[in-house]
Amino acid sequence: MSNSVGAVIVAAGRGTRMGTAESKQYLLLQGKPIIVHTLEVFQQHELISEIVLVTGQEDIERCREWVEAYKLDKVKAVVPGGSERQHSVHLGLKQLDTNWVMVHDGVRPFVQESEIDACYERARAIGASVLAVPVKDTIKQVDGNGKVLSTPDRRSLWAIQTPQTFRLSDLLAAYAAAEQEGFIGTDDSSLAERSGIPVSVVEGSYRNIKITTPEDLDFAEFTERNRGEG
Numbered sequence: 511m512s513n514s515v516g517a518v519i520v521a522a523g524r525g526t527r528m529g530t531a532e533s534k535q536y537l538l539l540q541g542k543p544i545i546v547h548t549l550e551v552f553q554q555h556e557l558i559s560e561i562v563l564v565t566g567q568e569d570i571e572r573c574r575e576w577v578e579a580y581k582l583d584k585v586k587a588v589v590p591g592g593s594e595r596q597h598s599v600h601l602g603l604k605q606l607d608t609n610w611v612m613v614h615d616g617v618r619p620f621v622q623e624s625e626i627d628a629c630y631e632r633a634r635a636i637g638a639s640v641l642a643v644p645v646k647d648t649i650k651q652v653d654g655n656g657k658v659l660s661t662p663d664r665r666s667l668w669a670i671q672t673p674q675t676f677r678l679s680d681l682l683a684a685y686a687a688a689e690q691e692g693f694i695g696t697d698d699s700s701l702a703e704r705s706g707i708p709v710s711v712v713e714g715s716y717r718n719i720k721i722t723t724p725e726d727l728d729f730a731e732f733t734e735r736n737r738g739e740g
């Protein structure tokens with residue numbers, strides 16, 4: 511079991527930017543909750559031996575029911591998350607019992623099996639990996655008054671996705687250090703980077719969106735409807 515791989519799927523957010531009454535991770539895509547689509551990708555991947563699902567306290571019961579109904583038997587625990595994504599990930603990590611961990615957003619249902627393979631291979635070779643795509647737009651740094659400060663060279667900019675893959679012991683140490691130092695990052699890699707863990711990007715797909723705002727649902731419906739057609 512020295513190379514066992516677990517997944518922490520975080521789904522304890524409120525979906526403020528989506529603005530729906532129902533949290534976005536539970537909205538239906540082709541009749542199935544988004545979170546179930548995401549879990550199924552990891553359930554079906556032979557590399558993954560166990561999954562921890564992190565949800566809101568009030569959603570634990572219905573999530574457990576879906577785990578039963580959709581036969582997601584790799585899900586070993588459904589646990590409550592915290593106020594920030596980082597807290598939710600940390601709570602999930604503490605439940606895992608594998609050598610490697612892939613942290614993944616519950617609202618990224620379009621990650622591909624081949625991308626999971628590539629992320630794991632790179633993490634084994636380098637220490638840690640993040641799935642990412644080169645940015646397509648020109649990015650500017652702007653101050654609080656709208657004044658443009660700089661235009662970084664786009665060739666060095668990547669939009670970071672999940673999964674993000676680490677040795678579980680490395681990531682737990684990075685999370686403990688961040689907690690002690692009061693650091694909050696927007697992804698897992700930023701905690702690993704400040705602990706000195708080498709992280710490499712793996713080029714993924716623009717389809718692996720994080721469903722965040724209402725227009726993402728149109729894309730998601732379209733993509734899900736056409737899944738497997740090419």
Ligand SMILES: Nc1ccn([C@@H]2O[C@H](COP(=O)(O)OP(=O)(O)OP(=O)(O)O)[C@@H](O)[C@H]2O)c(=O)n1
Nearest residue numbers: 520521522523524525526527593594595598616
């Ligand atoms: N306290 C939190 C915040 C976020 N997440 C999860 O982290 C992922 C990425 O977060 P994001 O898309 O930003 O989700 P929300 O925080 O729900 O969205 P918003 O910022 O619009 O409220 C989501 O699967 C979300 O459920 C979490 O588990 N716990």
Ligand SMILES: C[C@](O)(CO)[C@H](O)COP(=O)(O)O
Nearest residue numbers: 595615670671672696697720
């Ligand atoms: C982890 C992440 O999905 C990488 O793009 C992202 O940083 C999550 O950020 P959010 O603040 O929860 O939207």
